[in-house]
Amino acid sequence: MNFIELRSGTSVEGADIHAYRSDVKGDNYLYLLGGVHGDEVEGVYVLNHLFEWLKTDEAQELPIVVVPILNVDGYRQGTRTNAHGVDLNRNLETTNWSAEVRQAKYHPGTGPMSEPENKYLDKLFNKFPPKQIITFHSWKPLLNYNGDCKEIAEFIEQFNKYPSEPDVGYPTPGSLGNYAPEKYKCPVLTYECPLIAEGKTLKEIWDENEQGLKAIMNSDMIKNKIKY
Template structure:
């Protein structure tokens, strides 16, 4: 992965930094990264990191990420942020949970609890921690930027799931705004997940927004818009 410090690309009413080829999927598709500042400012920024499209069969997360990005491009938010609209373009293109090598990216993080065992193919964690280029690039990004909070967008059963007490107050903002229940975990073990790696290993609060699977696209961003704005202003 190569980070470019090219001048920011204009977006809406403010300057937005972007790198369209920030990383590549295992099948060679590009993964884009956007942010409120250029790379040389990251170390002091402690941004909020937003991630969409971790699971390719959860398009609701990509819808939310893209519409939130469009809003960020058009408004002035003083808090620093980074956003990946779709981390798993191979799975998204195929409407499959896993990436192009059949790996569940949310079981591939190099957490202390990573485990090669899996009960279903859709949860295959890979041959080794961070074996997949998508996760390897994201781990490097987290190391570089040291985000103060990570929010990833999924869909399953409506809920706002937080890992790490530092994320609880921010997660509560999203829960109250959306009307979705607040939960301290998803309800079952997730070795190698972002929550395990980010919160339990690195001490970075992690929030997982679980939209209703199959939600009407037009209803997704309006449900979370005010909560996301309040989160960035908190």
């Protein structure tokens, strides 16, 4: 599959935010998103390997947008937040957005959509409408589905044995899991990878996810959902 590099976004510190679109055009797109939290290297690693495989898989015909690392400043600095100290996954303009700072690492920003990284992501959504988003994070093994994508989570669960859950157990105001279903009627699968601090290597984390991710990308389930 061939990918075209899109016009990059710009982070708080002026770094490029890279994004790529497959050369299969569609009315709607599958988004693969990584590095919303800069310290979650496990999710970035898994998405990077998935992206490299997609580039070599000639059978792929899906309209896809890939953003390998949204929070490029945080990734470079090893921080959850961006260079403003804002959690990008609490900064989106949702009906439940809250200015309350429960902890510094969850800082929602001065207002919803205040951060350039999220503004760039939303520009992509407007130009290439999302139909399904898979966003790669790191925490504990979990497939958190928001909106109509339970079947995708359960399909992947058959391979990696990560539990599928509709809720992470605490409120996430301003998160992508709330934002995309509200504004774009687009379901979000938040794909939580285990932390290397728990004992697995990055390669082992990819190895336990490779089969399921390749299978879902080749499935009629995902093709029918995108309906390109």
